[in-house]
Structures are given as structure tokens and as C-alpha cells.
Amino acid sequence: MIRYSTDPVAVTASNWGWRHAGRSRFAVRKLDLDIQPGERVLLLGASGAGKSTLLAALAGVLGNDDEGEQEGSLLLDGGSPASRRGRAGLVLQDPDSQVVLARVGDEVAFGAENLAVPRAEIWKRVHRALDDVGLDVPLDRSTSALSGGQKQRLALASVLAMQPGLLLLDEPTANLDPQGVIEVRDAVVRVLERTAATLVVVEHRVEVWANVVDRVVVLGPDGGILADGTPAEVLGEEAARRSLAGAGVWVPGWKPEVEGHLPGTAGDPLLSTRGLAVARTRRGAEVLTGVDLELSAASALSIVGPNGAGKSTLALTLAGLLKPRRGRVTAEALLECGAGADPARWRSAELVQRIGTVFQEPEHQFLTSTVADELEFGPRRVTREPESSFRPRTSDLAERLRLVHLLTANPFTLSGGEKRRLSVATMLATSPDILVLDEPTFGQDAVTWAELVGLLRGLVSGGGCVVSVTHDADFTEALGNRILDVRAGGVVQRGTP
Amino acid sequence: MSSDLLTPSLAGNSVLIRANPLSKLFAAVVITGVVMLSIDWVSAAVALTFEILLMPLLGISMRGLLLRAWPLLIAALVAAYGTALLAEKTGAVLLHVGPVLFTEGSVAAGIAIGLRGLALALPGIFLAVSTDPTDLADALAQKLHAPHRFVLGALAAVRLVGLLVEQWQTLGLARHARGAGAEGNALVRTRNFLGQAFGLIVQAIRRATRLAVAMEARGFGAAERTWARKSTFSPVDAWVAAVGLGIAAGAATAAVLAGTWTFLLS
Amino acid sequence: MATIKTLPGNRSRSLEWRVVDIVVASVIAVAVGVVFFAWSAGYSLISGITAAFPPIGGLYVGGWLIAGVLGGLIIRKPGAAIYCEVLAAIVSMALGTQWGLLVILSGAIQGLGAELVFLLFLYRRWNLGVALLAGLGAGLALAISENILYNALWAVDWQLLYVLFAAISGVGIAGALSWLAMRGLAKTGVLSSFAAGRTADV
Structure with a gap:
């Protein structure tokens, strides 16, 4: 077995804190933490507890006095993180925004180049790192042609080529499908076996890492540390479990409680497809063919299947946003109400009253500069009535989705969970009969998850139709397990409508 | 894959693929420079002729070029028309409809501008279809510092x-x-x-x-770094540079001999 | 790490480029290039009008100048306007192809027009007036260089008309829209790494 000549790094934080420039509140404060060389730490805490800030600080990328104010000290092997360039390697959450270069080999070499490693040594490291993460692709393969899981393993390999003594993983699997999660977790385990590097990982889904780490540290929402111990100690104790669950952490063996029930039988048909083939662009390849399905009132359908099988494209076509490549999407009289049978031909204002679509990235759908305007945008588009006609509905939505205290805030400044809630609320503001959601639970903490599922159940029992593209088995189950399984160009239906 | 919009569309073993991006850039710059400096139909036509004649050697098919660069033809026509419309009206009147007046002088000016537009654009296209941005960056940083x-x-x-x-x-x-x-x-x-x-x-x-x-x-931003891939020159690069210089010199000489050379700022 | 040295207590910001300055400037240039490409592709009607009477095209050129003015307003470092405008020009050359390598020279000249205005205010003032002036500078630089490089054979009157239109377009599109975009971006919080996103003078 090859072992890298890397000495694991020790981390020492003494009363450390950091306030980003322009913010009044400290992101992290009063942190005292010692991590021994080679320790494997899972870092937990509510969103906003400063986990990502701490990782960025350990990676030495928080910046200088211009970017914020530091308290106390944070040291890697007794020196400042900035002075330990290359000792810490950071992998971030979003697979797409950490790829620097166009070819796999160059990407892995990039870090070593920046550390001025000699050329011959760089290529040895590149091969070893790719081997360690199990990424068996040619060096000149395009980085944009990789799957999400492959991209995250590439990011890991890119970091390994610097031979760091401290691995920092910031929610590395939050944006991946289940297959990708396992790929990345296993790659990390293999790497740790070979390098003995110190590990600090942040992740909401605890069970992925509970067996990999030997210590769990929970950051408090107002600074300091809430809990610190072995996984069994921290996750086994009832009080700790409850407080973690309350903070939105996915504690193993626990499922968030969801309100609401699903109706037993579906209602009248709203939309049907016949021999449907879908493609992302007008001239692009058909990704999925022969889809025959029916969407009814008071029902929920989950579209599942591997990445790249065409789930999202199908959902966008059902939502009237993409034209069918072949076959038909037909809106029934109950749904179309005079707009015509083909949803792809509806004008925007007609569409929002009939089919709503919640995109995976909430920011793609923000149109205004305050949450209040955002909620009222749709209703204003479809009615000439005064505000008093839709105010009750938007106010009610703001209340139910806990957005009232944010009404004057800029939508882009909200937290991830708040953005998700807002993007769903804006779609519900025009009361569409069908709601289509693309990966609604990706990267969400357990609290937001439960709220979302409860809301969707309420919609269905109120007669709505909910169609979700998802990898989340808990979500699918909570919505009644009616599944459209999409794989390799074909579809299989499971579950009873 | 649409994410790779800017990767070269040229494949195989053509001269342009094998050459270092810098020598291609050099050749394109000298040709562009000479064509830019004079507005006359002779220098533009000579440069354009050489550019088109070289295409088979460069591994670029006329069909592929037209598929990619048809807007270029339209842009050249529009530029020619615009100049014919707005240039000083000298010589005999060719067409006069309402406010639209074309004369021999203005149409000649338009033709010169159209040809020059084509001659200016082609080197850039040859560079774009044959050069991977990564290789260009390597060459710019390592060779040109x-x-x-x-x-x-x-x-x-x-x-x-x-x-x-x-x-x-x-x-x-x-x-x-x-x-x-x-x-x-x-x-x-x-x-x-x-x-x-x-x-x-x-x-x-x-x-x-x-x-x-x-x-x-990943350590980016420090003053010193190494390069995993070395940007190198080969004899092909001398040829590419020499041919570029030759075309530029030929276009300029032809225009001067024909007496049409008109310096840009004169 | 970006090497920036600011003395403790020194309120003025460093004019050296950090890594985040370089990367964000680069991506702004590329994004503006993509936007302008989409604009050109979707508005063939306008192209028809400008083809019929070319000086009108001057009213349209402000779109080209957004990269430089917006990049300058956000990054606030010497050279940002020129860098963004040149990179946007390279991207549009690669996407569009109907302009040769000269478009890079044009980008540099247009960027310089905006850059000189920012320099005039010593990289310290970033209000609406400066933004409009930068748009004007870029518009004038564009019109004069285009008149020399491409419109050289037009009668002088038409060249002057083109300068006037380009100046209007530079102020109205490149200046005003960039300033509005900078303000809007600051409010979204995406500029939190930049002075543009933190200071009150926006």
C-alpha cells in the first residue's frame, strides 16, 4: 500500500471568532477546539452556526482585514492557515463551481502546479490521486462531461495532488444522487486509509459519515461548542439527538415528523401524455421516449431514476415549459379552462394559473428585489383586480411558510431553506392545479424537509396534483410512493395512483 | 457537449493543430495588421486569396467554414453596402432612388471595405477553430510571460x-x-x-x-508556480510564422505596386 | 493566498488585484459576452434597421461597452475596465466569429475609454455620475476607433453622427444600466467580497 509522505495536521482554535466585513454578527465566536493529527471529525450545527466559515478559515481562504475581523487565534501545526499553503485541502458542496480547467489531468495537476511542484513529480501525483479516488478516465477527458459524483471525486483528487495533511470537506455529497454519495464517501475512506490525514467534514446527512469519523463536534448557534465526543456519545444521547434534530441535522435512525395526510383516492384527470418523447433543446437528442401517463387531481407522483435519464426534461415538458419532441401532452378540460389543450403553447400568465414549476435552484426564479414583491408578482400578472383581491392569499402563504419576518428582505440574501420556501410560495400564489418540483429536497436540512413535505401533502389533500423529480426515498415514501421510474430511455410505473 | 463550446472544432493532424498557439497568433496578427493599416481592395484581395488558398493545407474545408462563419459573409455585405451608401459620392451615378445614391466611387469604396472585412476575419476564425484555450493559456504564460x-x-x-x-x-x-x-x-x-x-x-x-x-x-495566486505541460515550439512554428509574414508582405507590396495603398490615418 | 498588504488603520483599500477580483472580473466579462450574444441573436429586427442606415448602429453599441463599465464599477481596481472589455471581446469573437482579431484591439480601446474616467477619479468615486462618464468615455473611444478602423470611407458628417449616437448609447446603456446593475447586485449580497457590495456610497 502506498502511503503519502504527508504528516497529518493538528488544529488549535483558541477563543477564535470571525465576522465578515459588512456584517454586524460574528459568523463564528468563542470557539475553543483542539484536533489531534489524524483525527477524523464530523462538524455539525444549525445552518448559520458558521461551519463553512470555519472550514474556509482552516483552508486559509477567509482573506485579510479587508474581508472581515478576526478574534482569538486559529492555528494549523502552530502557524496561521495562510502561512500553511497546501497543507489543507478543501472540497466544496457544488460540483460545478469548483472545476477550474477543461481537462481532467490538468485539473488534478492545478494545485500541485500552484505549489511549484516539479513537472515530473506532478504527473506521478496526478496518476496516484486519480487512482486513490477511483476515477478511471483518460487525462484529456473533458471535466464538464463527468457526472456529479465523478466531479466530486475529481475535486478530491485535485486536493490530494497537493498532498495535504488536513482534508476539509464542506457538504461534499449534499448535491449528489444516492449513487454519487456512496462513490464519494468510499473514495474518502480509501484516501484516509492511505494518507492518515486529519479530516474535518461538514454534512447534514450524518449517517453517511457516522461510521467514518471518530469524533463529532457540534457548533452552537451563538458561538462555542454544544457537544463534542465520539459518534456514539454525541449521537446516542437523547437530549443531544433532539437538539441536533431541532437544528435540522439528519440524525441516523430518526425521521422528521411530518404533518398532514394523503387522500386515499385520486380525483379527476388533469393532464395526460400519449407516446411522449422529450428532448432538452429543439435539435437535441431525445432523452426519453414512449411516456404514457396521466396526472390527476389529489395525487402525487415521484419521478425517479439515475442521473441523465431525462427526469428533469420530462418534468419540464409536463410543466408546459418544453415542447414535446414527439407525441402529445394534453391538458384536460378541467385544467385548461379555455387556454387550449397544449400547455407548451400557453402564455406565461396562463401557465402560472394552471401549472407551477419549482426549479432546483430557487434563485433562477427570483424576479424582484423584495420577498413581498416576489410573492405578489404572479398574482399581479394574472389579474387586473386590486391588491386586496390576492393579498389574503399571499399573506396566508407568507405566514404558513414562515416568511413574514422576511417580507422586506432581498430574496437573494435569504438562507438556503428560506429560498426554497419562498420559491414554493411564489408558485402557490397563483393557485396552479399542478405543481412540478425538481429535486425539491436537495441539500435541505431536516426542518425545511419536514415543512416542505407537510405543505405538499396539504396541497394534495386539498385536490392539487404534485409531480416531483427526486432521488430522495424518504420524500417519495412520505408522498405515497407512487413512482414513475425512468431509466435508459424507458419508463416503468410502480405504486397505485 | 455544449459545455465545450470553445474547444477547437478542427480534428486530425493539420498544420494548425500541430503548431504552437503563439506562432498562429503571430501569423494572424501580422496579416490582420497589414490589412487593417490600409483600406484598399488590392491588399485585402491578395490577403484574402492567400487565406482561401491555404485552407486545404490548414485542414479547413470550405463547407465547414461556411457552416460556422456564414454570418461573416452577411456582415461583409452589410459593411460594403453601408460604405457604398455613406462614402463621398465620386464618379458616375450608378443608382439613385430617393435618398439612396450609389456612385462608382462609393461602390468601389464599399467593395474595398467588404473584401477587407473578410480578409480581417478569416485569420481569427482559423485561430479559433484550431486552438484549445488551455494550450493558448499555456503558451501565453510560459512563452510570452x-x-x-x-x-x-x-x-x-x-x-x-x-x-x-x-x-x-x-x-x-x-x-x-x-x-x-x-x-x-x-x-x-x-x-x-x-x-x-x-x-x-x-x-x-x-x-x-x-x-x-x-x-x-488549491494554492492559486502565489508568485511562483510550475507548469504540468510544457509549451514548446517546433519547426512547424517557424513555417507558420514565415507564411504569415509572407502573406502580409505580399499584400502590402501588391497594393503599393498597384498604387492603391491608402494608409488608415491619411 | 492573494498577497495584499494593508497597513492596520489604513482606511484606503488596496489597489492590488486579489484572486477573487481576477476570477469575478473574468466571469463578468464572459457572462456579459453571453448576454450580448443572446441579445444579438434575438433581435434581428434591429440589425435590419442598422443595416439599412448604418449610423443608427451607433445607438446599439452601448451593449458592447457594459463589460468594461460594469467590471470597473464592481472590481474597482486599476485595469479592471480594460481587462473585462478585452476578455468580453475575445469571447464574442469566439462565439460569433464575424469579427476577426481586431475585435481585441477594439475591446482594449473601448475599455481604455472607461478606464481613463475611473483613473480621473483616482479609483475613489463610484457614483452614478462617474458611471455615466465612464459610459461616455467608452462610447467616444468606440466611435472614434470604429470610424478610423471600419467607417473610414464614410463622409465626415455621417462619422460625426455615428459619434453622437455612440456617445448617447454609451451613457444610456453602458453607463446607466451598469450602474443600476451594480446597485441591484449589491443588494443581492453576491458582491459581499467587494467594496461595491459593502459600502454605502452605492
């Missing part, structure tokens, strides 16, 4: 062109779903367009900020 932080920053951004184009399309769908589709009168459409553009720039800056963190975390 351009500041590597800027070269690599630009390279990382250029890789995002395909992703941003995809994101633009996604934004269009996402906004249509909200009730802000590309429909209505020109004013509404323009406002929607600006909103979509703003959305794209927000996403672009978010992505860029994260990318900067990822790059810094």
Missing part, C-alpha cells in the same frame, strides 16, 4: 461559457414558469430580457466567487 494569475483566471472563466449558455436557457424557462416569459410588446420583452440578464450575472458572480475560493484553496 503574460501574468499567470490573469491568464489562468481568464481561462477558468472561458470554460464557463458553455455552462452560462445553458444557464441562460434554464433561466428563460424558470422565468416563463413564474409568469415572466419572452412575450408581449417590445418594451415588456426588453424589460424581461434585462431581468434575465441580471439573473445570469447574479449566478455568474456567485459561481465565480465560489470558484475563486476553490482556486485559492
Whole structure:
């Protein structure tokens, strides 16, 4: 077995804190933490507890006095993180925004180049790192042609080529499908076996890492540390479990409680497809063919299947946003109400009253500069009535989705969970009969998850139709397990409508 | 894969693929420079003729060129028409309809501008279809000693062109779903367009900020760095540079001998 | 790490480029290039009008100049306007192809027009007036260089008309829209790494 000549790094934080420039509140404060060389730490805490800030600080990328104010000290092997360039390697959450270069080999070499490693040594490291993460692709393969899981393993390999003594993983699997999660977790385990590097990982889904780490540290929402111990100690104790669950952490063996029930039988048909083939662009390849399905009132359908099988494209076509490549999407009289049978031909204002679509990235759908305007945008588009006609509905939505205290805030400044809630609320503001959601639970903490599922159940029992593209088995189950399984160009239906 | 919009479309073993990007850049710059400096039909026509004659050797087919660069022909025609319309009206009147007046002098000027437009554009196209941005960046930083932080920053951004184009399309769908589709009168459409553009720039800056963190975390930004791939020159590069110089010199000489050379600032 | 040295207590910001400045400037340039490409592709009607009477095209060129003015307003470092405009020009050359290598020279000249205005205010003032002036500078630089490089054979009157239109377009589109975009971006929080996103003078 090859072992890298890397000495694991020790981390020492003494009363450390950091306030980003322009913010009044400290992101992290009063942190005292010692991590021994080679320790494997899972870092937990509510969103906003400063986990990502701490990782960025350990990676030495928080910046200088211009970017914020530091308290106390944070040291890697007794020196400042900035002075330990290359000792810490950071992998971030979003697979797409950490790829620097166009070819796999160059990407892995990039870090070593920046550390001025000699050329011959760089290529040895590149091969070893790719081997360690199990990424068996040619060096000149395009980085944009990789799957999400492959991209995250590439990011890991890119970091390994610097031979760091401290691995920092910031929610590395939050944006991946289940297959990708396992790929990345296993790659990390293999790497740790070979390098003995110190590990600090942040992740909401605890069970992925509970067996990999030997210590769990929970950051408090107002600074300091809430809990610190072995996984069994921290996750086994009832009080700790409850407080973690309350903070939105996915504690193993626990499922968030969801309100609401699903109706037993579906209602009248709203939309049907016949021999449907879908493609992302007008001239692009058909990704999925022969889809025959029916969407009814008071029902929920989950579209599942591997990445790249065409789930999202199908959902966008059902939502009237993409034209069918072949076959038909037909809106029934109950749904179309005079707009015509083909949803792809509806004008925007007609569409929002009939089919709503919640995109995976909430920011793609923000149109205004305050949450209040955002909620009222749709209703204003479809009615000439005064505000008093839709105010009750938007106010009610703001209340139910806990957005009232944010009404004057800029939508882009909200937290991830708040953005998700807002993007769903804006779609519900025009009361569409069908709601289509693309990966609604990706990267969400357990609290937001439960709220979302409860809301969707309420919609269905109120007669709505909910169609979700998802990898989340808990979500699918909570919505009644009616599944459209999409794989390799074909579809299989499971579950009873 | 649309994410790789800017990778070279030329394949195989042509001269242009084997040459170092810098020698191609040199050849393109000298030809462009000479054609730019004079506005006359002789220098433009000579340069254009050589450019077209060299295409088989460079591995570029006329069909492939037209498929990619047909807007160029239209742009050249439009430029020629515009100049014929607006140039000093000398010589005999060829056409006079209402305010539109074409004379021999103005049409000759238009033809010169059209030919010059084509001769100016082709070297850039040859460079674009045969050059991988990564190789160009390697050459600029290693051989020309351009500041590597800027070269690599630009390279990382250029890789995002395909992703941003995809994101633009996604934004269009996402906004249509909200009730802000590309429909209505020109004013509404323009406002929607600006909103979509703003959305794209927000996403672009978010992505860029994260990318900067990822790059810094991998040690990017220090004064010293090594290069995993060496940018090298070969005898092919001498040929490419010499041919570029030759075409430039030929075009200039022909125009001077024909007495048509008209310096740009004269 | 970006090497920036600011003395403790020194309120003025460093004019040296950090990594995040370089990467964000680069991506802004690329994104503006993509937006303008989409604009050109979707508005063939305008192209028809400008083809019929070319000086009108001057009213349209402000779109080309956004990269430089917006990049300058956000990054606030010497050279940002020129860098963004040049990179946007390279991207549009690669996407569009109907302009040769000269478009890079044009980008540099247009960027310089905006850059000189920012320099005039010593990279310290970033209000609406400066933005409009930067748009004007870029518009004038564009019109004069285009008149020399491409419109050289037009009669002088038409060249002057083109300068006037380009100046209007530079102020109205590049200046005003960039300033509005900068303000809007600051409010979204995406500029939190930049002075543009933190200071009150926006």
C-alpha cells in the first residue's frame, strides 16, 4: 500500500471568532477546539452556526482585514492557515463551481502546479490521486462531461495532488444522487486509509459519515461548542439527538415528523401524455421516449431514476415549459379552462394559473428585489383586480411558510431553506392545479424537509396534483410512493395512483 | 457537449493543430495588421486569396467554414453596402432612388471595405477553430510571460461559457414558469430580457466567487508556480510564422505596386 | 493566498488585484459576452434597421461597452475596465466569429475609454455620475476607433453622427444600466467580497 509522505495536521482554535466585513454578527465566536493529527471529525450545527466559515478559515481562504475581523487565534501545526499553503485541502458542496480547467489531468495537476511542484513529480501525483479516488478516465477527458459524483471525486483528487495533511470537506455529497454519495464517501475512506490525514467534514446527512469519523463536534448557534465526543456519545444521547434534530441535522435512525395526510383516492384527470418523447433543446437528442401517463387531481407522483435519464426534461415538458419532441401532452378540460389543450403553447400568465414549476435552484426564479414583491408578482400578472383581491392569499402563504419576518428582505440574501420556501410560495400564489418540483429536497436540512413535505401533502389533500423529480426515498415514501421510474430511455410505473 | 463550446472544432493532424498557439497568433496578427493599416481592395484581395488558398493545407474545408462563419459573409455585405451608401459620392451615378445614391466611387469604396472585412476575419476564425484555450493559456504564460494569475483566471472563466449558455436557457424557462416569459410588446420583452440578464450575472458572480475560493484553496495566486505541460515550439512554428509574414508582405507590396495603398490615418 | 498588504488603520483599500477580483472580473466579462450574444441573436429586427442606415448602429453599441463599465464599477481596481472589455471581446469573437482579431484591439480601446474616467477619479468615486462618464468615455473611444478602423470611407458628417449616437448609447446603456446593475447586485449580497457590495456610497 502506498502511503503519502504527508504528516497529518493538528488544529488549535483558541477563543477564535470571525465576522465578515459588512456584517454586524460574528459568523463564528468563542470557539475553543483542539484536533489531534489524524483525527477524523464530523462538524455539525444549525445552518448559520458558521461551519463553512470555519472550514474556509482552516483552508486559509477567509482573506485579510479587508474581508472581515478576526478574534482569538486559529492555528494549523502552530502557524496561521495562510502561512500553511497546501497543507489543507478543501472540497466544496457544488460540483460545478469548483472545476477550474477543461481537462481532467490538468485539473488534478492545478494545485500541485500552484505549489511549484516539479513537472515530473506532478504527473506521478496526478496518476496516484486519480487512482486513490477511483476515477478511471483518460487525462484529456473533458471535466464538464463527468457526472456529479465523478466531479466530486475529481475535486478530491485535485486536493490530494497537493498532498495535504488536513482534508476539509464542506457538504461534499449534499448535491449528489444516492449513487454519487456512496462513490464519494468510499473514495474518502480509501484516501484516509492511505494518507492518515486529519479530516474535518461538514454534512447534514450524518449517517453517511457516522461510521467514518471518530469524533463529532457540534457548533452552537451563538458561538462555542454544544457537544463534542465520539459518534456514539454525541449521537446516542437523547437530549443531544433532539437538539441536533431541532437544528435540522439528519440524525441516523430518526425521521422528521411530518404533518398532514394523503387522500386515499385520486380525483379527476388533469393532464395526460400519449407516446411522449422529450428532448432538452429543439435539435437535441431525445432523452426519453414512449411516456404514457396521466396526472390527476389529489395525487402525487415521484419521478425517479439515475442521473441523465431525462427526469428533469420530462418534468419540464409536463410543466408546459418544453415542447414535446414527439407525441402529445394534453391538458384536460378541467385544467385548461379555455387556454387550449397544449400547455407548451400557453402564455406565461396562463401557465402560472394552471401549472407551477419549482426549479432546483430557487434563485433562477427570483424576479424582484423584495420577498413581498416576489410573492405578489404572479398574482399581479394574472389579474387586473386590486391588491386586496390576492393579498389574503399571499399573506396566508407568507405566514404558513414562515416568511413574514422576511417580507422586506432581498430574496437573494435569504438562507438556503428560506429560498426554497419562498420559491414554493411564489408558485402557490397563483393557485396552479399542478405543481412540478425538481429535486425539491436537495441539500435541505431536516426542518425545511419536514415543512416542505407537510405543505405538499396539504396541497394534495386539498385536490392539487404534485409531480416531483427526486432521488430522495424518504420524500417519495412520505408522498405515497407512487413512482414513475425512468431509466435508459424507458419508463416503468410502480405504486397505485 | 455544449459545455465545450470553445474547444477547437478542427480534428486530425493539420498544420494548425500541430503548431504552437503563439506562432498562429503571430501569423494572424501580422496579416490582420497589414490589412487593417490600409483600406484598399488590392491588399485585402491578395490577403484574402492567400487565406482561401491555404485552407486545404490548414485542414479547413470550405463547407465547414461556411457552416460556422456564414454570418461573416452577411456582415461583409452589410459593411460594403453601408460604405457604398455613406462614402463621398465620386464618379458616375450608378443608382439613385430617393435618398439612396450609389456612385462608382462609393461602390468601389464599399467593395474595398467588404473584401477587407473578410480578409480581417478569416485569420481569427482559423485561430479559433484550431486552438484549445488551455494550450493558448499555456503558451501565453510560459512563452510570452503574460501574468499567470490573469491568464489562468481568464481561462477558468472561458470554460464557463458553455455552462452560462445553458444557464441562460434554464433561466428563460424558470422565468416563463413564474409568469415572466419572452412575450408581449417590445418594451415588456426588453424589460424581461434585462431581468434575465441580471439573473445570469447574479449566478455568474456567485459561481465565480465560489470558484475563486476553490482556486485559492488549491494554492492559486502565489508568485511562483510550475507548469504540468510544457509549451514548446517546433519547426512547424517557424513555417507558420514565415507564411504569415509572407502573406502580409505580399499584400502590402501588391497594393503599393498597384498604387492603391491608402494608409488608415491619411 | 492573494498577497495584499494593508497597513492596520489604513482606511484606503488596496489597489492590488486579489484572486477573487481576477476570477469575478473574468466571469463578468464572459457572462456579459453571453448576454450580448443572446441579445444579438434575438433581435434581428434591429440589425435590419442598422443595416439599412448604418449610423443608427451607433445607438446599439452601448451593449458592447457594459463589460468594461460594469467590471470597473464592481472590481474597482486599476485595469479592471480594460481587462473585462478585452476578455468580453475575445469571447464574442469566439462565439460569433464575424469579427476577426481586431475585435481585441477594439475591446482594449473601448475599455481604455472607461478606464481613463475611473483613473480621473483616482479609483475613489463610484457614483452614478462617474458611471455615466465612464459610459461616455467608452462610447467616444468606440466611435472614434470604429470610424478610423471600419467607417473610414464614410463622409465626415455621417462619422460625426455615428459619434453622437455612440456617445448617447454609451451613457444610456453602458453607463446607466451598469450602474443600476451594480446597485441591484449589491443588494443581492453576491458582491459581499467587494467594496461595491459593502459600502454605502452605492
